[in-house]
Amino acid sequence: MERLKEIIAAHAGQEGPLLPILHDVQAEYGHVSEEAVRMIAAALNLSRAEVHGVVSFYHDFRDEPDGRAVLKLCRAEACQARGVEALAQGIAEHPRVKVETVYCLGLCSVGPNALAGAKVHARLDAAKLAALVDALAAEVAA
Ligand code: FES
Structure with missing residues (x-):
């Protein structure tokens, strides 16, 4: 309060x-x-x-706790051109990580990008994205 x-x-x-x-x-x-x-x-x-x-x-606000970490994956044009759709397809449903879509994080030249908390993760590939999802899940589990 x-x-x-x-x-x-x-x-x-x-x-x-x-x-x-x-x-x-x-x-x-x-x-x-x-x-x-x-x-x-x-x-x-x-x-x-x-x-x-x-x-x-607004999508960013929740009226009840979700309990999952949120990963915001940029799916705007520049990140699409750099393969984000294939990455998005490769993310399995995860009980501890919710993947949301955002449109441009302002770092188009180093995409595909995602935002976790206040930190932007750039130049994602399948392995980096999987590691990021696992790290977020581990944070939630801790
Ligand atoms: S399009 Fe993804 S950061 Fe700009």
Whole structure:
């Protein structure tokens, strides 16, 4: 609760604070709980429905914990040209890693790329991607 208040306060006075607050809450807790929605709505003078609408609209936000690590695989044009679709096909469904699609991580010349947490992994090939998925899974299991 205190940490949530700190996150909200850190964005007080900013223009358009809702998305930055939601991103920080998602990063801190892995999801945006109903309690967080209520507190954010009250702090920003919004309805809970408005905040919940943003949470449910954006793919990055979850309203309940997922329990899996997230790997964001770039499937935009430059990474496609460098073979990301074949890599994506090769990723087996993993119980501990959720693979999501993003469109350009801004490092097109060194693709295919993926984002795990705040770290970009460049020049992926099948072996590097498999190792990355295994490392993420191990982090979740730890
Ligand atoms: S297209 Fe993948 S990083 Fe730009």
